[in-house]
Amino acid sequence: MTKKSDPLKFTVTKTALLPGFFFALLLRWCVAAYPYSGYNKPPMYGDYEAQRHWQEITVQTPLINWYRNTSHNDLNYWGLDYPPLTAYHSYLLGLIADWLDPESVRLFASRGYENENHKSFMRWTVFLSDLYFYITAVMCICIDVERIRAKDDKNVFKRTDISFIMFLLYPGLILIDHGHFQYNCVSLGLFLWATFFIIAIENDILSTIFFVLALNYKQMELYHAFPFFFYFLRKCFCGVPNRAVTVVTCFVIIWYPFITSWDNLVPVVKRLFPFQRGVFEDKVSNFWCTVNVFIKLKNVYTNDEMVTMCFLTTLMAAMPSCLDLFFRINRKKFVLSLINVSLAFFLFSFQVHEKTILVVAIPVVIHFPDDPFMCFWFLLVSTFSMLPLLLKDHLLIPYIATGLVYISAYSIVLNLAQPNSWFLSFLNANGVYSIVAPNNKHNSVWLKLLTTCFFLSLQGMFWLHLGTIFVKPPDRYPDLFPEVADESDGCGAKFSVLIVSDKFQGKPLLARHRLVNSVLQEELKTIHAFTQKTLTVEQWKK
Amino acid sequence: MITQIIFIVTGIKFLFMPLYRSTDFEVHRNWLAITHNRSIEQWYFDTTSEWTLDYPPFFAWLELGISHVAKFFDPEMLRVENLNYASDMTVLFQRLSVIMLDFFYIYSVKRCSDLLDNGKLLVFVLLVSNPGLIMVDHIHFQYNGFLFGLLLLSVSHMITGNFLKSAFWFAVLLNFKHIFLYIAPVYVVYLMRAYCFTVSSVDGVHTPWNSYSITNFIKLAIIVVTVFGISFGPFIRQLPQLFSRLFPFKRGLCHAYWAPNFWALYNFCDKVLQHLCAAFGIKIPRNVASMTGGLVQEFEHAVLPTIKPNVTFLLTVLSMMPALVKLWHLGADRRYRNMSFVRCLTVCATCSFMFGWHVHEKAILLVLIPLSFLSVLGVDDAKLFLFATTVGHYSLFPLLYERNLTPIKILLLLTHCAVAFSYIPGLYEVPKTKKTRRRDVIIVPMMTCVEMLYFYGLLMLCVYENVIHSLLGLDKTLPFLPLMMTSVYCSLGVFYFWVSYYHYFLTFNVSSVPIFKAPRSMEYQKVK
Structure with missing residues (x-):
């Protein structure tokens, strides 16, 4: 697999490490000063209340009843619907909350408990989880980026400090975890550790353990499961099949309290996979949402049919990349297939939430040093796709500020490599690729096309921002702006699929590639539709 | 790179918008209302709010100018009777006004940092992202950025040898905020020495008394008198009232929170x-x-x-004296005297901070900002800057006392210190022995043992006041203890800095500083 360099000899560039680290933390706290989701919105509040409620439930009710509807646990009011590890985490935090401020976890009485001290406590819990699980993993991955860099590779994005800063400044996660309020950093941090153990150390057992932990923190990590599965499957062919044993053991340990009897297990599983809900929540930039604009899916298909359809399309979209990984296993392919598969899930699977884009975005951030241009584009689009959600939470200012900081940081890095570049030189694909890989020959026509697309996409985002913020949508189409926004991200996202899958296209081993390509052809059409649509928006503004 | 940095800093400032703001917010809102609605005669007499106008006239004019923009945001905030009015639009407007006026500060910083050869960008970053200014202006709420912009503009003119412009801008600054009177002696001495004597020195040591130019002195006097005339002219009939507002000696020796002096x-x-x-x-x-x-x-x-009060006044003047005399002597050398001017500015600002009457903790910025500029000009300046910037900014923490601001202020300081400590030592190529490399986790670069111990003490103090103090349950019985500890501990640090820097300045020898080349200043002097 990867060529290992002498572990004692690699260098780490540290100059900007500490300032960048503190700055990234500062940014997190600045965002944390803003309101969280559901602030002051009775009766259901939002994710913040959900997390607080879970602390209350886990502390006050016996473990067996956590996932059950009992007189003490009303599942209709933010019932636990994450796997046991989340519940344990909530339990731990609940105990601390109980010690600091018993009022905040009192059964029933604490519903909608909001005050400054409690907010500060909750923010601290996210911050510390972030620091403990996520940032440490990022640090390790970034050291590895520089370690495996070839000696003559002058790619500035592969410096430890630079990649570290770019990793931590990604606005999406900051806004969702520290603004909107969630603990994505835990599951994603565990996932990062699992990835780190594969791409850097090749310690499969540790990787398995961490991935199972991640999976048991949030079921969304299933989006990443395929690449891990195929990777281990392949490894099992070459060596001992001890991964399966590890997986089973881990699951048993984590689920131990719940698997004592069938009656205990079923409610938990049912809570975790709520198929009875619709195909998507709110406005999600995924395939079905886009299709929904033209054909009202709900009127044509039943829920069960939709489930099957989603399942098949997802599988179809994910398989090529997985099989590719299986047959030509290597480090880079692993990360790419993580991106491809999670994106396939995001676009085609059932019951997708807009925040789920983070699951896709994090592998993209890992890939960032190798292909900054496309990744940066995707990350911008992914953050943008959460705009409706963030607007609902009154996080517009942090959204703009963190986005601005992220773009500026990216621009600074380009400036470091090429001192005469100006602020917007990141628009030019040719320029970026000549910095990243000056020795490779690039197809300049292709890059020009990319530059144009990127520019158009940014233009579209810009006008949509203005539209969303300042223009009241016409009564006939109340969701006009979010819809258009979603389509555009959908397209942006799909466009990236095309590019990423492009990397394995060159070696046509799999017949199924053709299938993917035909699917992507359709997407290409929607991209054009998107540009036309933005135009109409602009005209409409006039 | 400068554009990107400006974007980042401005982005951060925007993030601070809805955070805690002190009573100064209401003070400035009230001034907006007074200047907008009352006639000039009433500006310094209005007592509708307890926060009466107590800045010099130019600042009042500035408020008047801003108020004409304010009415497009929310006319309600311009009603004098509307005490403690803080609608969303008011907050947005006031915060925006600070952010916008800060662009003037950024411009001045750019001018100053362009005068340097080495560490241009570093000085720019250090000054633009100064955590003290960010805390005081964008969280606590004040317009210091703009005022320091004027000061730096004046300093940059002084360095390039445009004495008249420098004097003009400083006079303007004095009419915006009179706190800068504390450093006026430096200006007076330096302008007398550098501008009024046409020959700097015949033998390089003595003052050429016969080359004193009356015309230059008159030019200076005309500029300063005109500025003050324009400022105070419209208020000529109410001067006693105006001065009683500007210099309220009824306040105590120390501010509510003891400034670390x-x-x-x-x-x-x-x-x-x-x-x-x-x-x-x-x-x-x-x-x-x-x-x-x-x-x-x-x-x-x-x-x-x-x-x-007169004791503090006397002590301040006495402590400044040696520095001013030294500045007069350093004026003999044309090439380096402009740097001596900035150094003396720092020394005298520290003196006034140490001994002044009713000193605000914010006044430490007057020391730290010129010092940031000096940090790339000599090893000793750099060392003392690193020390002072940590202590000085730490001493500003009690200004933002709300608990949810604690991580923000600590991280602001840490980011600043991380930038300073990771880039400044690189300018001076400290020879790296194996010994220092091995232990560089604990060792802070460029600091002596004592200073490092002091830093560890600072760290423990920080932990104590934020965590341990309330865990021990002392916050009910001794609520002011952490404040007193902070101010006493920081005053030790500031005192140490003052003595070392004073010593450094007094023993400063022109022949020992070949590092700094000032190409621009040389040009200017040749033209003259």
């Missing part, structure tokens, strides 16, 4: 002696009950003699 140490000693006397049964000559750490009123010391 000499008087903090003095108060602390008094407090300790008082308790010692009580312990040993010695009768205290005056029985005083008002020695609490949290009140603005005048208080009397229990054991040590009580300080009157």
